[in-house]
Amino acid sequence: MEEKKVQQQDTCCSSQTEGDEETSCCSTNGIESEREDPCISSAKQKEPVSSCCSTEQAATVEATSQASFSTTNEHIEEYNIKGMDCPSCAATIEKSLQKTEGIHFAKVSYSTGKLAVGAERNEMYEQIPKQVRKLGFEAEPVSQHTHLETYKIEGMDCSSCAKTIEKHLSKNKNVTEVHVNFSTGKMNVGHSTTSKEIVKEVQRAGFDAALQSSDSSEPKEKGLFSFSATALSGTLLAFGFVGSFIALPSFWVTAFYALAILIGGWKPARSAFYAIKSGSLDMNVLMASAAIGAAIIGEWFEGAMVVWLFALGNTLQNRSIERTRESIRSLMNLAPSEATVKEGGQLVQKAVEHVQIGDVIVVKPGEKVPLDGDIEAGESSLNQAPITGESLPVDKTTGDPVFAGTVNESGSLEVKVTKLVKDTAIAKIIHLVEEAQEKRAPTQAFFDKFASIYTPIVFSLAIAVMILPPLVGLGSWGEWLYKGLALLVVACPCALVISTPVAIVSAIGNAAKNGVLIKGGTFLEKAGAIKAMAFDKTGTLTEGKPKVAEVKVAKGSKEELVAIATTIEEYSTHPIAQAITSYAKERQIVAKKGEAFKSIAGKGAQATIDGVDYFAGKPKLFEEWSVSFGDMEGELDALQQEGNTLVVVGTRHEILGIIAVADTIRDITVQSIQSLKRVGVNEVVMLTGDNEGTAKRIAGETGIDRYFAELLPEDKVTAIQKLQAEGKQVAMIGDGINDAPALATSDLGIAMGGAGTDSAMETADIVLMADNLEKLPHTIRLSRKALSIIKQNVWFSLVTKFAALLLIFPGFLTLWMAVLSDTGAALIVILNSMRLMRQK
Structure with missing residues (x-):
């Protein structure tokens, strides 16, 4: 713990008598002071605190004086106490800590729920939460010296893996907060230890981690080791299988199968151990139980086949899921790492991180623009597809804005930098898309909750199947143990749980590459259900x-x-x-x-x-x-x-x-409206403040079904509410600023021209980065395709699981077939979802 220097923040002393006599009142929060306060002085001399101090101030002074003056090298640590329900609880904690050797001072305030401690050695402060916990309360340091880091996690193949890591790390005393997202394969963790220790903790849980900013190749090496272990396990399984046909001694056949189980099952077994330890019931627990159970009843081939199929399925799943996670990471490489900066008539190469706002950079023909800025000199055409999704280059001249990552196709440009590298449009896109991928859609949240109930129930059912029938004489222990193990494998809801997040990550990544920013799975699902679209006229349907x-x-x-x-x-x-x-x-x-x-x-x-x-x-x-x-x-x-x-x-x-x-009217407006109707938008509505004549003319020329004219901003909200009252799911398309109330009222707010407007990026649910409507039909089509694929995944997962359950009890479903049905279904669901990445 870093030492806290508590200083006197305020001393209110005023001369109230004639001459040099001074009557002082005090208001102190600390100890070290440039000018001695009478109250503290009296406390140091063990004299009564001056009556000019309030009771609360006196208590504070007595407490802080005891803490600070008992030893000059000591400092105070503060803790928040949870669980106290009366002042006697505070007294209990105080007395207990004051009796502890090395603690010079302990003071608990019941009213504020705070504990202040002065100890002999810094390491003693780390023991305070444990001692308080023994008394039945919880203590958390008020100021923990933690830092938040983002790690890339490898090896997760369903959301239960993410929960296992979370539960495991949360038990580490140096970890204050941890959040693992399966969809993006990232972990955000606040801790007061080293990054290496965090990586080790993740590895203990059976997964691999690397700092997001790190170029470490460790995860890749681990992935290679995992693949090698799978290959070696499969080879040993093949040796055992062939050996059983060529009359190899049974000892060697069993040895090959056992080695296949040990090598292929080491990683899932280790993960299962930590999952059980952290109170989590994930697929590793189920598979490890099945493999061990098969070995116990002498089904070595079945056990080895379970382990190998599970490892192979995981390897394929991880590689497939990683491809979907990379759907947005490729954007990070679009902007160059260096810029040519004009300094005193000379051109100097600088890392983009060192370029400041106001610097002038030179972008030559064929080069990518390194930072956002405004053109000071030159004319050119720029390919803005990475930002806006526009297929044709855009002509730019003096005064026009340019974005990092866009390609200068013709003339040389001098650009005055307007944003630092961390604030560029492309940096914001990457940040917002990654945030969007981490937000769970309603469907995903439902199935995550469903899995948390379903898995323990089926696990309990499997245990019952293993024990109850043989107890009542309905068959042998071996027979029902085998069926129970098959049921354990089928209990794993992997395919069902990943049916939604992989589809959503793929769709959001596809949209981002095409110049459409979807803020989360919720909005992706909403876009697919939209039946009516309301357009602001000026600047949306028209040029403005x-x-x-x-x-x-x-x-x-x-x-x-x-x-x-x-x-x-x-x-x-x-x-x-x-x-x-x-x-x-x-x-x-x-x-x-x-x-x-x-x-x-x-x-x-x-x-x-x-x-x-x-x-x-x-x-x-x-x-x-x-x-x-x-x-x-x-x-x-x-x-x-x-x-x-x-x-x-x-x-x-x-x-x-x-x-x-x-x-x-914009050139693309009529075409976009017709495309929207073709993809299933039943009603296209225009909202405008213009007169009836103007509204009627624009509606007739664009193919608008219905219009509301002569509207004030608040009237647009009323118009949206009227459409919703008719039972329609309504999307509102505007510029994200003037139409903010209507965007907020609608079921889905869509803003245009997000590349040039920071507020549009922040306010709307979906942002069209280009200042036109051509990407809107693609967005609706993509959303509906995503919903369709999610439904396909869910039904396929449920039917596969149900069929497997039916085949267990007649004895048709072997252990290895159960694993194949589970991992195979998960892999098919992932591959089906990846089709969204190629949607055009």
């Missing part, structure tokens, strides 16, 4: 950037009208004004010389051109001046009904023309 749709001229030429409008609007930053100026720029229409520019609040703008005042604004502006629209009246109504925003250009006396501005 208005463009000029039509120009209607009442007087003069089209170019003249646009030139006047551009002159009025070129100094405005309003999106509609920018749409007009962009339209003019694209057609090389030059603005006129204007002056006296003025904005008319809420109505439009004006400018003076060649001495004449021209206006561009809403129709309402000209209606106030009673300006006649003449023949343009019909055009005005038609354009408004189509959902356009109208800019009328004219003077105080006449109308020159109308410019219709509209938000344009």
